[in-house]
Every structure is written in C-alpha cells, then in structure tokens.
Amino acid sequence: MANLKEVKERINSVSSTQQITKAMKMVAAAKLRRAQEKIVQMRPYSQKLTSILNNISSGAEGVSDIVYAQERSVANLLIxxxxxDKGLCxxxxxxxxxxxNVVIQEHQGQxxxxxxxxKKALDFFxxxxxxxVTAHSGLFENITFEPVKKAAEYVMEAFVEGEFDQVILVYNQFKNVATxxxxxxxxxxxxKMEEEENDISQQDYIFEPSKDYIIEELVPNSLKIQFYKAILDSNASEHxxxxTAMSKATDNAADLLKDLKLVYNRTRQAAITNEILEIVAGANALEGK
Known part of the structure; x- marks a missing residue:
C-alpha cells in the first residue's frame, strides 16, 4: 500500500489537472459559441448557393459554360x-x-x-x-474570409489550368456540441445533381443581367464560400x-480524486491503527516487566 505522502502528491497532481481541464472546457465553450454562430449564419446561404450552382451545372448547356464543372479523366488528385492547429480535442x-488516408487508398495509381x-494535418503529411502544398496551412491562425478566399482561388486556378483534375475536401461537419x-x-x-434530384429540384432560372455574367460571378464566389463554410464547420467542430473531451477529462479527474481520497483515508486509518497497536504492545511489555 502506498504511503500517505505519495497518495497526497497524487491527489494534488490530479486536482491541478482537473483545474486545467475545467478551465480549458470553459474557454472551449466560449469559443464554440462564437464559432457556432458563424457557421449557423453561413450554412443556409452556402447551401442555397450550392443548390443553385448544382442546378445550373446539371444542364448540358450549363456544364459547357462552366470551367469549374468540366469533368475529365482523373490523373492528378488534390486532397x-x-x-x-492544436490537440486535446x-x-x-x-x-x-x-x-x-482512405481517400488516398481509393485513388491508388493517381x-x-x-x-x-x-498544423496537425501538416505535421502528419x-x-x-x-x-x-503548404502555403495555405495556417488558415486557423486568423479565420477571416480573405485568407480562405486566397486558398480557394489557388485551388480553383490550379484546376482550371489542369494541374489537378479533381479536388476533395475532408473535414468535420458540425452537428452539435457532441457530434x-x-x-x-x-x-x-x-x-452534378442526381437524375432523381433533377426531376424534383431542377428549376428554370431567369438570368439577369445575363447568363454569362452570372456564371462568371456567381460560380467562383459560390466555390469560395463553400470552401469558407468547410473551414467554419471544422472550426466549430474543433471547439x-x-x-466534450475536456468535460470528460474533468469528470474522470473527479472520479480519480474520489478513489484517491478513499485510498488516502484508508492508508491514514491503517497508519493510525498501527500506531495504536505499537503503543498497546509497548504498554503490555512494560506491564510484563
């Protein structure tokens, strides 16, 4: 059985850790509130733009006019x-x-x-x-539309120039605090929209001032907003x-403290009992003389 000093040190250590995790939970909650507001406000706008964009690109005539919708044999893939940027999540x-890695395995040979x-993705890859491509890895240092727009523009220009034939985003979509x-x-x-979706959702749009202008302006802006939405989704998901992780860590620390205090009390009681037994044994020995 551990001595009292060791148990006391462990209790102090766990208590300090619990204070840290509790503080980190409160900080994450404050950041989450702001991040959640941003993604909740952005999502309907982004989804509507994406729906319009997919509707336009689903038509044969629309596809031929949009360079960002041109499908080609995938030889070069960008993931x-x-x-x-930080862990503990x-x-x-x-x-x-x-x-x-699953996406990479699915596209072996390309x-x-x-x-x-x-930073976590950068450190791994x-x-x-x-x-x-590491020029745009630090977008979370300052989450504003301008640096995200530059990253999206790089990807879009590389696709148009044929440097990449397909681009896939992998990110965490925010559902709620725990999901x-x-x-x-x-x-x-x-x-493109699926044929079943086209039957229900395909709509005829009146283009004003012109279809060419709408395609030239709407499509690039919609893609940039879609990229920005993925960043905001990931940011809210991170917090x-x-x-959630810090809440579980705080609860685990409380359970561990409970067990350690029980061990401390038992160890202390055992020490007191031993001292009493030694005193009694000493007294009996003196009486025997």
Missing amino acids: VPITS GAFNSNIIKAA NITVMPVG KKQDYSL QVVVKEQFLPIA GARM
Whole structure:
C-alpha cells in the first residue's frame, strides 16, 4: 500500500489537472459559441448557393459554360484535409487523417497532392511521401474570409489550368456540441445533381443581367464560400470536440480524486491503527516487566 505522502502528491497532481481541464472546457465553450454562430449564419446561404450552382451545372448547356464543372479523366488528385492547429480535442484530428488516408487508398495509381489545412494535418503529411502544398496551412491562425478566399482561388486556378483534375475536401461537419461528422466532399469539378434530384429540384432560372455574367460571378464566389463554410464547420467542430473531451477529462479527474481520497483515508486509518497497536504492545511489555 502506498504511503500517505505519495497518495497526497497524487491527489494534488490530479486536482491541478482537473483545474486545467475545467478551465480549458470553459474557454472551449466560449469559443464554440462564437464559432457556432458563424457557421449557423453561413450554412443556409452556402447551401442555397450550392443548390443553385448544382442546378445550373446539371444542364448540358450549363456544364459547357462552366470551367469549374468540366469533368475529365482523373490523373492528378488534390486532397485537402482540414484539421486543427492544436490537440486535446479527442479523435477530432485522427478521424480526418484516417478519412484522408482512405481517400488516398481509393485513388491508388493517381498522382496525389495533399494541401493540409491545420498544423496537425501538416505535421502528419510532412512525414509521408506525398507532394505537399503548404502555403495555405495556417488558415486557423486568423479565420477571416480573405485568407480562405486566397486558398480557394489557388485551388480553383490550379484546376482550371489542369494541374489537378479533381479536388476533395475532408473535414468535420458540425452537428452539435457532441457530434461532428467526417465529410469527404468533392470540391471540384462541381458535382452534378442526381437524375432523381433533377426531376424534383431542377428549376428554370431567369438570368439577369445575363447568363454569362452570372456564371462568371456567381460560380467562383459560390466555390469560395463553400470552401469558407468547410473551414467554419471544422472550426466549430474543433471547439465542440475539445469542450466534450475536456468535460470528460474533468469528470474522470473527479472520479480519480474520489478513489484517491478513499485510498488516502484508508492508508491514514491503517497508519493510525498501527500506531495504536505499537503503543498497546509497548504498554503490555512494560506491564510484563
């Protein structure tokens, strides 16, 4: 059985850890509230733009006019795994890396390039034997539309120039505080709507001032917003995952403290009992004399 000093040190250590995890949970909760507001406000706008974009690109005439919707044989693939810059958020980052590796396995034989977003993805793929695009890995240092727009523009220009034939985003989609869903989303070329969806959702649009102007302006902006939405989704998911992880860590620390205090009390009681027995034994020995 451990002595009192060792148990006391463990109690102090766990108590300190519990204070840290509790503070991190509160910080994550505050950041999550702001991040959740951003993604909730952005999502309806992004989804409507994407719906319009898919509707336009689903028509034969629309596809021929949109360079971002042109499908070609996939020889060069760009994968964009979006992780966080920091850890202590459960399986948040490892799930993205696993999903990205699944995509890589599914496209064996193609030239694969990885554009990691977030330090955790960058640190992992630096150790792998893939071509890397690292210029836009630090988007989470300051989450504003401008740097995200530049990253999206790089991807879009590379696709148009034929450097990549397909671009896939891998990120965590925010559902709620406890739930984040890993999404593997084709960013380019623009995905067509399924025939079943076309029967229900295909709509005729009146283009004003002109179809060419709408395609030239709407499509690139919609893609940039779609990329920005993925970043906001991942950011909100990160804080949700960290809040959940720190909440569980705080609860585990409380359970461990409970057990340690029980061990401490038992050890202390055993020490007191031994001292009493020694005193009694000493007294009996004196009386025997």
